[in-house]
Amino acid sequence: MRKTLALVGVLTLLPLPAQAETPAQALTANVVHDPAKGTFSLSVQRDGRTVVLPSPLGIRTATADLTSGLRQVARSTRTVSEKYRMTTGKRLDRTVRHTETRYSLSGAGNARFDLVVRVAEDGVAYRYELPEPTDVLSEASAFAIPAEANAWLMPYNPQHENRRFRTTAGAAAVGEYGNPSLFQVGEDFVLLTESNVDGRYAGSSLRHTGGGTYQVQLKDQRVTGARIGPWRTVIVGDLAGVTESTLVDDLAEPSRIADTSWIRPGKVAWSWLSEHSSPRDFERQKVYVDFAARNGWPYVLVDEGWSDKWVPELTRYARAKGVDILLWFHWNQLDTAAERQTMLPLLQRWGVKGVKVDFMESDSQSRYQFYDAILADTAQRKLMINFHGSTIPHGLARTWPHLLTMEAVHGAEQLPLPDGNPIQPFTRNVVGSMDFTPVSLEVGPKVTSIGHEIALPVVFESGWTHFADKPEAYDRYPEALRFLNQVPTVWHQTEVAGGYPGETAVFARRNGDRWFVGGIAVGDARTLTAPLSFLGAGPWLVETIRDNGGRDDVVRSTARMSSSDTLSVRVPANGGFTAVICPATQGTTTCYKPIPQVPQTSLTVTPTTSVTAEPGSSFEVTGSFTVSSTRPVMDVELKPSVPDGWTVTGNPVTTRVLRQGEVLSGRWTVHVPAGARPGGFEVPVAAEYLVPDFPRVHVAKAVRGLVPLTGQAYVSDLSFDSATNGWGPVERDMSNGESGGGDGRPLSIAGTQYTKGLGVHAESEVVISLGGTCRTFTAKAGMDDETTSPGSSAFQVIGDGRVLHQTGVLRTGDAPVALTVALTGVRVLALKVTDGGDGKNFDHADWAEAHLTCS
Incomplete structure (x- = not known):
């Protein structure tokens, strides 16, 4: 446990010496002015040891260079005291006590800005505040780390999914690295990241410029209309202190959701990784629902490939069993207000409880504005959300508590080797919930032990924990499954019980009166230990779940222990263990609780x-x-x-x-x-x-x-019973375009443009109920001219399950085929496009002038 220490922020105006420190002052932030150059810098000390060397401060806007020629105009200090409650994270209840110092600075032409510095028990942060909205071009902000410091870095990419590796601050190649980045400066650890970034600004990376200096690099060349920048955040402490820090959330804006009673973290059955085609299969998704209900998991995520033809029925099937459905979306399907206004109320009517939004893959200001918009819109509709292919957490889960998790990790989808697993809890997971999608028993490389895999939901924190394997795999490991059925995703307290980045990680997390301990290791067999000093007065019942040789199922043993004891478990190569600990009251023989079931x-x-x-x-x-x-x-x-x-x-x-x-x-x-x-x-x-x-x-x-339909109508003006498409959504009165909705071009076949019709991509099917009132369907079928390489498709008109007409294979450049199909008595019409037999690439097809004539 870390004890609370006094905090100060120190300003030194050279050539005067820094203010003296007292033994109670764990962290100090020294803001230093060089009057000859008019520059300001910041350094950070812990117990008198410098962990961040003097590092430049300042900002460049479209109207002023506020990095030099600066002078101090005013200074004020206040204490920031807050209490708030989270729905996710390493602990629910949070207390904030920061010392905040505001330096009002002036530059050439009397251009002004405020430098706001906060010092907390677990770190230091600063940001720039401009007097009015201004375009920002860059920041001078950088962090100078001693070159010999150990470093755990991730080469930057916009989805934040590269592998982290160990080096030193000075030896790392010149280039961009992603937040958060971890350094060990002697006995102290430093984690660099950012907080409270939203659509008012852009995200950033850390560019190593040489030595141990890491420059903040904005991901836009021009940030428009900025006034208050993000917090440049330095989390400092011993390894446990950094890992248990809540500074990123503490710096974020308060919750914008007053009633959070509808927000429910939990375990999720998820099929995509273990069987990619399964989200297209209604019957297979029912198997996942049955498995979730049987084991007390509250959710099933239906990933890419689901169909609106059967999702409403699946949702009803699941809810009757006490299970809720979550749905996957490409972000382009929800990137406009019109798309969200159409789709989100529909999801509500279906009974869907949340969405997984994927492939944002950008830290630009415009993409952050999308985050702002969809978070507000989903909150209004009481839909929970998970971001994949996303940026890292910046405190968004405090501001928007219905954000249950984010990816931004080299997770199970990458089929990773285990050497990264003991790095993630000390780096990426420090800043917020991490959707690693753990517990791969039969999918993936299978180089970790079963004990290692089932420890991941304890070592890694995520408000929604999406389990990576299929029901049959978990059923083959019944003791492992029994533990997974017990482990929660909400924590009242988190303690680091041991570990070192890249080697081992041992965590203890409390939910109510039960503690869950998880330990993982990479490399050779060894003994993992967890001192039980985090426990209160005992005695305690400790159920330890450990490997049983090879990749056999785990075994469980029970002992009585106290807070003065140490739990020691021998683990195999790339092994791990878990434990459940509860008060050893009279008659208690297990910490496991019954799995709740809904009545019949x-x-x-x-x-x-x-x-x-x-x-x-x-x-x-x-x-x-x-x-x-x-x-x-x-x-x-x-x-x-x-x-x-x-x-x-x-x-x-x-x-x-x-x-x-x-x-x-x-x-x-x-x-x-x-x-x-x-x-x-x-x-x-x-x-x-x-x-x-x-x-x-x-x-x-x-x-x-x-x-029933009466009169005449273009198909593109009608409601669809269902619509499936091989790439992006079916488009109305435009070509298929790219993966987003509304991104097509005018329909065009062999050089002729059409104003009405459907733009699709094989395999595609549009279903419309007619009710037996229509006489004819007419259209011009062909491949759209936007295909960049020869495409080929075959068109089918299907009535009540019977093929009424088919074109044969049409290719790019072919003249459109005119269709006139009798529909007398047809109740359900389906317009289907297949791939022509050579794969679906480039198969952008058009139902131009698709039209119905009815009674």
């Missing part, structure tokens, strides 16, 4: 066949909800939900308690507005109830129907 229930709805609903008409729906289990359910509500603009006659049906065999029934009349859009619809009837250990459980079944 059933719901029936009518009509059971498809409803044809003319605009302006009404129809009746019913629902009956029954409890099959002996355990009663509480606060039950049964009601339908209808599409926007539709109305219902009849109130929800409720009961305080519903016991085994009892039935709750309701009857309602649904009114279809006169202006209802044609196409398929769903009216879900849902029962919601409360049982211990779960949020409100949602059991629903949908009444399905169709508003």
